[in-house]
Structures are given as C-alpha cells and as structure tokens.
Amino acid sequence: MNMPPPPTIRNLYDLLTRDDLASFIARCFHTINPATPFLPNWHIELIAEYLKAVTRGEITRLIINMPPRMLKSLSVSVAWPAWLLGHQPARRILCASYAQHLSLKHALDTRHILQAPWYRAMFPKTQLQPDQNRKEKFMTMERGFRLATSIGGSITGEGGNFLIVDDPQHPAQAESTTARQTVHEWFDQSFLTRLDDKKQGAIVVVMQRLHEEDLSGYLLQKPGKRWEHLCLPAIAEAPAYYAMGALEFIRAPGELLHPAREGETELQNTRQELGSMAFAAQYQQQPLPPEGELFRPHWIQRYTTPPEAPEHIVQSWDTAIKAGKQHDFSVCTSWAICTEGYYLLDVFCARLEYPALRKQIIFQSERYQPDAILLEDKASGQSLLQELRRETALPLIAIQPLRDKLTRAASASALFESGRVYLPQYAHWLAGYEQELLRFPATTHDDQVDSTTQFLNWIRQGNLGKSATLRRL
Numbered sequence: 001m002n003m004p005p006p007p008t009i010r011n012l013y014d015l016l017t018r019d020d021l022a023s024f025i026a027r028c029f030h031t032i033n034p035a036t037p038f039l040p041n042w043h044i045e046l047i048a049e050y051l052k053a054v055t056r057g058e059i060t061r062l063i064i065n066m067p068p069r070m071l072k073s074l075s076v077s078v079a080w081p082a083w084l085l086g087h088q089p090a091r092r093i094l095c096a097s098y099a100q101h102l103s104l105k106h107a108l109d110t111r112h113i114l115q116a117p118w119y120r121a122m123f124p125k126t127q128l129q130p131d132q133n134r135k136e137k138f139m140t141m142e143r144g145f146r147l148a149t150s151i152g153g154s155i156t157g158e159g160g161n162f163l164i165v166d167d168p169q170h171p172a173q174a175e176s177t178t179a180r181q182t183v184h185e186w187f188d189q190s191f192l193t194r195l196d197d198k199k200q201g202a203i204v205v206v207m208q209r210l211h212e213e214d215l216s217g218y219l220l221q222k223p224g225k226r227w228e229h230l231c232l233p234a235i236a237e238a239p240a241y242y243a244m245g246a247l248e249f250i251r252a253p254g255e256l257l258h259p260a261r262e263g264e265t266e267l268q269n270t271r272q273e274l275g276s277m278a279f280a281a282q283y284q285q286q287p288l289p290p291e292g293e294l295f296r297p298h299w300i301q302r303y304t305t306p307p308e309a310p311e312h313i314v315q316s317w318d319t320a321i322k323a324g325k326q327h328d329f330s331v332c333t334s335w336a337i338c339t340e341g342y343y344l345l346d347v348f349c350a351r352l353e354y355p356a357l358r359k360q361i362i363f364q365s366e367r368y369q370p371d372a373i374l375l376e377d378k379a380s381g382q383s384l385l386q387e388l389r390r391e392t393a394l395p396l397i398a399i400q401p402l403r404d405k406l407t408r409a410a411s412a413s414a415l416f417e418s419g420r421v422y423l424p425q426y427a428h429w430l431a432g433y434e435q436e437l438l439r440f441p442a443t444t445h446d447d448q449v450d451s452t453t454q455f456l457n458w459i460r461q462g463n464l465g466k467s468a469t470l471r472r473l
Contacts (some may be wrong), residue, residue: 010371014281018122021083022048029071031116032109035260041258043232047075049245050230055084059228063216065204066232076206077106081146082113084162086123089142092160092384094194096149098170103148104135105167111125111138112145120265121217151186160195165205165215171282174210175407184218187231210283210311217287232257234267234283234470294409294435299416304425307343310336311463316374317456318447319357331451334368341420342459346446347429358384360374365394372398374454397463399454406441410451412456422455 017023022045027036043066052058058413066072081093097103104261113119114128125142132139149155151168155390165187173179195201205227209216218228230242236251243249249336256263262270275295281287314335320328330350336343350366361384365373375381377398402409425428433448440449458464 008327010188012121012352014118017169020048020087021052021080023069024048024083025075025079028072028082030076030175031113032078032119033373038172039115039258041260043246043257044071044075045247046242046244046249047072047230047378050228051076051080051204052126052145054204055087057200060202061227062201062202062204062230063227064204064220064230064232065209065216066206066230066263067234067257070232070261073106073166073204076111076204077108077164078113079161080112081164082119085114085140085144085146086119088144089123089126089140089236090144091162091251092144092338093144093146093162093164093166093195094149094155094158094160094191095166096151096153096168096191097166098151098168100148100150100153101151102167104151107135107138107146107148114138129262144283151183152259154188155194161195161196161201163190163191163194163203165207167207168205168215169207169210170212171208171278172403172407172411173355174214174281176404177213180211180213180215180218183215187215187219209287210281212287214287225412231285233285234262237284263331273414275410275417276409277283277413294406294413294440295416296432297438299413299419299421301341301419302420303343303422306345307336307338307426310338312337312344312372313368313370314372314374314455314458315346315368315370316451316458317361317381318376318451318454319384320351320447329445329447330360331447332361332364332456333448333451334364334370337453337459337464341422342415342431342456344424344425344452347433347451349429349432349448354380354383358387361395362392363389371395372397374458376401376454388445397458401454403448405429405450405453406455408457409440411460412453415456417461422423 012318017027024047025044026038026040043435047064050062051061054062064072064076077095081095084093093387095103095106114126127141129141136233137145137147139449147155147158147160156340168183169179171303195203205215207214207216211217220229233337234257236253236255238249238253256267270283274282299464316333316335318331320330330352332348333344336345339452345368348360352360357380361373372395373396377385377400385396388394388396423434436443436446437452440446
C-alpha cells in the first residue's frame with residue numbers, strides 16, 4: 001500500500017498561514033516589505049483574534065485605537081481583506097481612509113498579495129477577473145471584491161459584507177469642528193448605509209485617536225448598537241487585561257506596546273516633537289479637551305537681555321482691515337532665531353486703517369531689519385503683499401492659512417512645551433500678550449496668538465531652511 005509523502009516544512013507553513021491570521025499577517029508583511037525584518041508582537045496576535053471573531057460573525061462593530069506605525073493598516077486594511085477573499089472569494093469588502101491616495105495604497109498592497117505565488121497556491125479558487133482588476137476595485141471570479149474609497153468619496157450603488165474605516169481624518173484637521181462633523185455625517189449618511197446585511201454585516205474602524213469628538217469618540221458615545229473597543233496605548237498607564245479567542249495578555253503599568261519597534265527613547269522624542277496633547281491622543285489614545293490646555297505658564301522660558309547675534313530676525317503679521325473698536329487688532333511679533341530657540345523681541349498691536357497699517361509694516365521692518373516678513377495671504381494681507389512687493393524691497397513671505405485657529409495653535413504649542421520659546425522678563429506689552437496667550441481660546445481677541453502661531457508653525461514646517469528670501473542664509 002502506497003503511503004502519502006510526509007508533509008514538507010513548506011506545506012506546514014502554508015497550512016499555518018492559511019488558518020492562522022496572525023501568521024498570515026506576518027507573511028503579508030514579508031511580501032509587501034521584503035527588505036524589512038518583521039518584528040512579531042502580542043498586539044498583532046490580539047488584533048488577529050479580534051478580526052477572526054468579526055469574520056465568524058461574533059463581533060459586528062469593532063473599534064481599534066492604537067498608535068501610528070504599529071502595523072494597524074497592514075493588519076486590518078491589507079492582510080485581513082486578502083485573508084477574507086482567500087477563504088471566501090465571494091465576500092464584498094469596502095475600505096475607506098481620509099484620502100484616496102492612502103486608500104489606493106492599501107488596495108494595491110492587498111492586490112499584490114493576491115497575486116503573490118504563495119497566495120495563489122494557497123487559495124487557488126481566489127482568482128481576479130481580468131476585466132475587473134482596477135486599482136480602486138478588483139473583483140474575483142466569484143464576484144467578490146475589495147473597493148477603495150475616501151471620506152466623502154462616492155460609493156453610490158456599492159454594498160459590502162465588511163466595511164473598514166482606516167484613519168478617517170488627518171491629524172492636521174483634528175481640531176476642526178467642521179472637518180470632524182464632515183466625517184460623522186459621511187459615516188452615518190453614506191458609509192453606514194452600504195452594508196448589504198444590516199444585522200450580520202460587520203464594520204471595523206481602526207485609527208489613532210485625535211480628538212475627544214473624532215470618529216471613535218463619536219461612535220463610542222452614540223446611543224444604539226454597542227461597539228466592541230480594543231484600545232492599545234503606546235505606554236500602559238494602568239494594569240490592562242486583554243482576552244480574545246485563545247489569547248490572554250496582561251500589561252503592567254508603564255509597559256510599552258512594542259518596545260522592539262519603539263522604545264522609551266523613541267517615544268520620549270516623539271512626545272517632545274508632538275507636544276503632550278497630541279501625544280496623549282495619538283499615542284496614548286486619550287485625547288484631552290483643548291480648552292485652557294494649549295499654552296501653560298511653566299512652559300515659557302525667560303530672558304533678561306535679547307540675544308546679541310541671532311541667526312535670523314523674522315517678523316510675523318496678523319492684519320485686520322478696519323480700525324473700529326469692534327474690529328480686530330493688527331499685530332506684528334518680532335522674533336530672534338537662535339540655536340537654543342526663538343526669542344520674542346517685541347509685539348506691536350493696534351487698530352489701524354489700511355494706509356497706516358502699510359506705513360507701520362515699513363516702519364517695523366526698518367526698526368528690526370528682518371530677514372523675512374510673514375504676511376497672511378488673504379483679506380487685507382493680500383492687498384498689502386501686492387502693493388508692498390510693487391513699491392518696496394521688503395523680504396515678504398505670503399502665508400496661506402490652511403487650518404483653523406485652534407488647530408494652528410495646537411501645533412505651535414509643542415514648541416512652547418519643549419522649552420524653545422523665550423519671552424522677556426519685562427516689557428510694556430508683556431502682560432497683555434501673556435493674558436491672551438494663556439487664556440486662548442477663551443479670549444475676546446486672539447490676534448497676538450495668531451501672529452505667534454503663524455511664525456512658530458512656519459518654523460516647525462522647516463521653512464527657515466527653504467526660504468530664498470532670508471538674506472543671512
């Protein structure tokens with residue numbers, strides 16, 4: 001009697017990765033990133049157990065909150081759809097991210113896995129239709145598919161068994177009430193309605209927390225169907241017990257999520273770069289309320305004598321159109337840039353009509369001889385830029401405000417927290433400046449804050465080294 005040949009190591013590996021999603025994720029990682037070593041960790045196994053429970057229909061609503069760069073997208077948006085289609089090629093999967101280019105990247109990665117020789121050998125019945133094999137949507141011979149879309153993108157006529165939302169909002173828009181509301185309305189009125197089976201269909205939201213009222217916060221507080229919540233902070237702040245399927249894990253306080261990938265040094269550097277608010281949200285999954293938390297007194301550094309030989313002088317203007325008492329102030333903050341940080345030399349603040357404002361810009365420039373003058377390219381600033389460029393040789397730089405005031409202030413606060421911003425011990429303008437800064441956003445006027453954050457965000461974005469206007473470079 002002929003005995004079947006013993007299984008080879010390759011056969012056993014195929015069997016393991018076919019049935020074990022965590023092993024399948026690792027194999028997908030090697031396929032997508034062949035030159036990068038895979039660093040296994042318990043949290044990837046835990047995510048796989050949750051996704052297997054969703055696949056079996058035991059969980060129909062799942063939110064996963066975890067830090068960036070911890071393989072959340074590879075696990076949930078790339079490998080899991082490939083695994084779903086491998087086991088059942090008729091499944092229909094819709095995946096959405098904040099931008100179409102990100103959604104397409106994940107789609108292309110999944111398609112690359114489906115076309116890998118090991119995958120085709122493991123799942124021979126999962127074959128793509130040649131005439132339905134686009135970047136945004138590829139379909140199997142069994143009429144299953146993976147479709148990529150973006151927040152606000154059109155998905156009319158499409159429906160699925162599994163809906164995945166991966167990073168629905170860019171961190172730069174986290175403080176925008178309008179942007180958050182747009183995401184909420186899109187989810188409720190468009191994406192949620194795409195489930196083919198409202199009772200059995202599954203939705204998975206995976207993201208880093210950005211704000212108390214981001215999509216995760218909105219869904220967790222929303223009455224109705226209960227969401228299963230898997231929260232994985234970068235650093236455990238309290239004992240945590242995780243259990244799903246065959247996996248159990250206990251985290252002690254202070255334990256890092258994946259120390260082989262991001263250790264204490266890397267996380268501390270990230271905290272300093274982002275600031276404590278952004279770090280608490282994106283890495284600890286604990287967004288803090290912004291009111292009264294943006295600028296704190298103990299973050300401010302002090303100087304008694306201005307630096308004698310700064311590397312650069314930069315002026316930042318926040319201009320208003322009219323001079324009446326009910327209108328905003330026009331503000332110029334003058335900054336000295338040194339190796340150790342940014343020294344606020346002077347604050348000019350007044351309500352001025354257009355001709356007087358134009359004269360004051362020229363006067364302040366003659367007074368400090370700045371290497372760059374930042375001027376917002378809208379409203380009165382637009383006219384000022386055009387006229388001053390035509391009639392003077394001032395080193396003007398047009399600034400396009402891309403986000404709302406609160407978002408810009410939240411970004412700039414990281415430089416205060418890291419001890420890089422210096423204010424004088426004494427100045428006639430100091431009390432009014434600090435009052436507005438430390439009370440923001442609960443202030444009647446915020447023009448001095450706007451001028452300050454315009455400069456600091458210009459610095460944070462690396463524009464100092466890019467600008468051809470700076471004469472001393």
